[in-house]
Amino acid sequence: MTVSSGDPVTEPDDAYSELPPPALLFDLDGTLIDSVYQHVIAWRAALSQLGIDLSVWRIHRRIGMSGGLFVAGLLRETGVQLTRAETRRLQDLHAEEYAAQLDSVRPLPGSRELLQALTRWEVPWAIATSGASATARPALKLLGLPEDTPMITRDLVRRAKPDPDLFLAAAHLLDIEPRHAMVIGDSVWDLLAARRAGSLGVGLQSGGYGREELERAGAYRVYADPADLLNRIDELGVRQPL
Amino acid sequence: MTVSSGDPVTEPDDAYSELPPPALLFDLDGTLIDSVYQHVIAWRAALSQLGIDLSVWRIHRRIGMSGGLFVAGLLRETGVQLTRAETRRLQDLHAEEYAAQLDSVRPLPGSRELLQALTRWEVPWAIATSGASATARPALKLLGLPEDTPMITRDLVRRAKPDPDLFLAAAHLLDIEPRHAMVIGDSVWDLLAARRAGSLGVGLQSGGYGREELERAGAYRVYADPADLLNRIDELGVRQPL
The missing domain is CATH 3.40.50.1000 (HAD superfamily/HAD-like)
Structure with a gap:
């Protein structure tokens, strides 16, 4: 569409507003x-302490998502059921295992x-x-x-x-x-x-x-x-x- | 292309030979x-013993390729020069570090x-x-x-x-x-x-x-x-x- 110069569609000031820089x-x-691989290893160690064996790549692919979704996804894949207390323990074990590796990050x-x-x-x-x-x-x-x-x-x-x-x-x-x-x-x-x-x-x-x-x-x-x-x-x- | 039934293009026996099953x-x-992540960790530990710091994902992406190409690629990325003896030592260190983790594979x-x-x-x-x-x-x-x-x-x-x-x-x-x-x-x-x-x-x-x-x-x-x-x-x- 062309707008002829005689048609003031909007006031010049309203033509567009400048956006802030990103x-x-x-x-x-x-x-x-x-630190991703240290998180992977820490989750694997934590899971294995609860007797859950999971392929490492499946852990890697969930790094960065919410801990709750992470655990829910793992449980679906392994078919394991965890109590609320066990889930909390899993997250605590992960934090401990990760902290132990922090000096390599x-x-x-x-x-x-x-x-x-x-x-x-x-x-x-x-x-x-x-x-x-x-x-x-x-x-x-x-x-x-x-x-x-x-x-x-x-x-x-x-x-x-x-x-x-x-x-x-x-x-x-x-x-x-x-x-x-x-x-x-x-x-x-x-x-x-x-x-x-x-x-x-x-x-x-x-x-x-x-x-x-x-x-x-x-x-x-x-x-x-x-x-x-x-x-x-x-x-x-x-x-x-x- | 259609071949009319009256056109013997090849002898029936030569039409095709049966391939063996895959x-x-x-x-x-x-x-x-x-074992991929254990190899990644083992390479990282070996490199770090030679004072080479390399992002872990770059190591991961080279797992499975020839050790010689692996080391050549790493050196290009880091700009580090290794002697033939140091390259050999790097590979030996990797083998040692991997062996130490074998029971988690x-x-x-x-x-x-x-x-x-x-x-x-x-x-x-x-x-x-x-x-x-x-x-x-x-x-x-x-x-x-x-x-x-x-x-x-x-x-x-x-x-x-x-x-x-x-x-x-x-x-x-x-x-x-x-x-x-x-x-x-x-x-x-x-x-x-x-x-x-x-x-x-x-x-x-x-x-x-x-x-x-x-x-x-x-x-x-x-x-x-x-x-x-x-x-x-x-x-x-x-x-x-x-």
């Missing part, structure tokens, strides 16, 4: 720190530099993780971040991923609308939660998912790891101030 | 036994039953692994298989996967042509080696690769694990004798 909401495990390449650059460029960003505060807090130190870094953990919302609550809360914390945020995550659960939050999803391969799977789950772009994302951040429309 | 060539780690669901069924149905099958004999032999016991199970290990061929040598040698051992064999593997290296051998590739997700990635690498079908394959083995044209 903010970035980061998943933690597999996105900023290299490293930041992913480029994650420190990426977050420092965003801060320098005044791009708002936050962390949103399905992990509990006790498990997630030590990562701040690892990433060289202050204690007051904007971070939403499992205990601050009603439902974890793939529900959108964590990202909605993180956007609220930054005082931005979720549709102006990009979610950066390594798992299909992050990307599903991003779509449900109305945010744009961006995938990283650093958690072990392949590019195709992340794209099919809705990732607009897929990068190898934070270093690769930082290197090509113009592709996300993030502008460095002159 | 034989199955199995990868080992991630295909028959749940389990058969994948359905692998024993699948191999027993093939034997009962007189379908020829063999194992072809990029692993050395010392690392692979203990798996036979785990799978309840006799010592004389047809198996080709790294030390029996010039090049491991993704070169086709392991599968070519396994087909030769069974006295079949590679084009009448199906290769069952969990990694893109198995599927590349299968194509180069002229065999049909079938993927299993039990090593941690996603369905899409295995399909793109050339898998004719993708199953979750050996149990899933056994359950739908008619899809591969494997017939159970009446």
